[in-house]
Amino acid sequence: MGKDRRDIATRLIHPLERSSRNFHSLVTPIERASTVLFDSLADALETGRESEEHYRYGVNGTPTTRELELRFAEIEEAAGCALTPSGLAAIALTYLATCKAGDHVLIPASVYLPNTLIGNWLKRMEIEVEHYDPMIGGGIAALLRPNTRLIWCESPGSISMEVQDVPAIVAATHANGTLVAVDNTYASGLLFNPLAHGADLSVHALTKYPGGHSDVLMGAINSRDEALARKVRDTARLLGICVSSDEAALVLRGLPxxxxxxxxxxxxxxxxxxxxxxxxxxxxxxxxxxxxxxxxxxxxxxxxxxxxxxxxxxxxxxxxxxxxxxxxxxxxxxxxxxxxxxxxxxxxxxxxxxxxxxxxxxxxxxxxxxxxxxxxxxxxxxxxxx
Ligand SMILES: Cc1ncc(COP(=O)(O)O)c(C=O)c1O
CATH class of the missing domain: 3.90.1150.10 (Aspartate Aminotransferase, domain 1)
Structure with a gap:
């Protein structure tokens, strides 16, 4: 090892030698980052034009968080997954990624209460939220308007446990161009896959069964098609919605x-x-x-x-x-x-x-x-x- 003549303050930051990377374990490494390094300025500017293969900045994901996104997408064969800091944040992101002023949204009366509270808050953005009977099934057609942008389902419903006929709601809805989002936290993707039944978005609190040990809060949105997955991901990045690698590692530990x-x-x-x-x-x-x-x-x-x-x-x-x-x-x-x-x-x-x-x-x-x-x-x- 040659003598490094730089000050120890510098050497503590830029050491001459690093440990070998020739190491394989069964565990996804926890890679933390705000700053992500590039090999050259040209590389940095090129990567600025964003592609999924390139890491750019911590908000856009790390290998640890992307590993979790890939594994969680696989459960429901989703085109893409976006992670959020809580299940509630996944619900909020679903609204923000899909709705705009003037839109109408339908949510079941049995929904997780904070979803309703977000709905009330959305009134200030001129998004109109209306409750429906969770047992309505195909009867939802009668509630559709030309501007109905999103229908929430949650099955079974929080506390009162109503199981919704998601396939009937999807069938009655898609001709209207309305998106169907299902809070699928109960089934965790393993017991029911709404995307396989035609729903557009499957929204989860990873806090529950995926994390599995009551020590982490996290959410996820699985999208059925690429375009929607990109829209959700872009909205998350724009708003700075992301998760830490440490917490993603806790959920990665729970999944197996x-x-x-x-x-x-x-x-x-x-x-x-x-x-x-x-x-x-x-x-x-x-x-x-x-x-x-x-x-x-x-x-x-x-x-x-x-x-x-x-x-x-x-x-x-x-x-x-x-x-x-x-x-x-x-x-x-x-x-x-x-x-x-x-x-x-x-x-x-x-x-x-x-x-x-x-x-x-x-x-x-x-x-x-x-x-x-x-x-x-x-x-x-x-x-x-x-
Ligand atoms: C059905 C359902 N969805 C979403 C959430 C929100 O998840 P989190 O606690 O991660 O915000 C909960 C939490 O209890 C829930 O029961």
């Missing part, structure tokens, strides 16, 4: 076990849902694989299985008793979100779905990876204490 986790979670959730359905205290179990759940037959037709989220409605229990039950649970932790290894429970104040009276007797469960008998024992002891 997602199938196994979902298989186990789906099996235990269904076992528990059936067990609840036989209880005298329980009026209704809203699990898409059970006949009492709206859209059950659509679920049987379109989904390859269920995930770990379902709701029950207690018979005759007043709000205070529901609260005592939730507070008495030990293994089920009280918390929003779902998709991690720990079972969660939530009850809602002022919930007006499925109907006003039922909302206060509704409890939603997220099944994690604990043993099914231990989870049942926890429910039994909490019911006794309630």
């Amino acid at each position: 076990t997602m199938r196994l986790r979902l298989d186990h979670i789906g099996k235990v959730a269904l076992e528990m849902a059936r067990w609840f359905a036989d209880m005298d205290e329980v009026e209704t179990v809203l699990h898409p694989a059970l006949p009492a759940c709206p859209g059950h037959t659509v679920f049987q037709r379109d989904f390859s299985g269920g995930a770990g989220v379902f709701s029950i409605i207690f018979k005759d229990w007043e709000r205070e008793r529901v609260a005592r039950f939730v507070n008495a649970l030990e293994l089920f932790k009280i918390g929003y979100s779902w998709g991690g290894v720990v079972s969660l429970v939530m009850a809602y104040d002022r919930l007006e779905r499925p109907s006003r009276g039922e909302g206060e007797r509704l409890v939603r469960f997220n099944i994690g990876l604990e043993d099914a008998n231990d989870l049942k024992a926890d429910i039994v002891q909490a019911m006794e204490r309630a």
